[in-house]
Amino acid sequence: MSARAAVCAHPTALATCLRAAAVAQPREACGLLLGRTAGRCGTVTQAVELANRAASDERFELDAREHLATELDAARRGLSVLGTWHSHANGPATPSALDEHGACAYPLAWIVGLEHGEALVRAYDTRERPWRELALRMEPA
Numbered sequence: 001m002s003a004r005a006a007v008c009a010h011p012t013a014l015a016t017c018l019r020a021a022a023v024a025q026p027r028e029a030c031g032l033l034l035g036r037t038a039g040r041c042g043t044v045t046q047a048v049e050l051a052n053r054a055a056s057d058e059r060f061e062l063d064a065r066e067h068l069a070t071e072l073d074a075a076r077r078g079l080s081v082l083g084t085w086h087s088h089a090n091g092p093a094t095p096s097a098l099d100e101h102g103a104c105a106y107p108l109a110w111i112v113g114l115e116h117g118e119a120l121v122r123a124y125d126t127r128e129r130p131w132r133e134l135a136l137r138m139e140p141a
């Protein structure tokens with residue numbers, strides 16, 4: 001049995017996604033994951049919430065202007081955009097058909113599932129179809 005590929009994260013990044021997902025209900029919250037890639041395990045140091053421009057409650061579309069501003073700000077601070085995150089306001093933390101078949105600009109995606117009163121974050125490698133789940137390891141900030 002081989003060890004599952006992993007992504008590391010600061011707990012504050014996870015907390016940002018969970019909080020934003022709860023506040024956005026019944027809409028989906030969404031944003032970008034910033035951090036560093038070092039060796040095989042990238043580290044997400046910060047999650048940024050962006051406005052969701054999608055017309056439907058069941059999908060997300062990052063605000064283009066905020067997206068660009070966040071990328072520039074990350075670069076200034078020596079960080080990279082590692083991926084996107086979004087919530088499923090009333091569903092599991094697994095990718096929908098729309099998620100997997102949409103265009104992915106980044107190799108990493110986090111999904112916050114809000115289901116049965118519980119919130120859960122799962123990480124995925126979006127370079128494969130279906131998306132491959134990654135172990136999410138907490139790392140002190």
Ligand SMILES: [Zn+2]
Nearest residue numbers: 088095096099
């Ligand atoms: Zn989704």
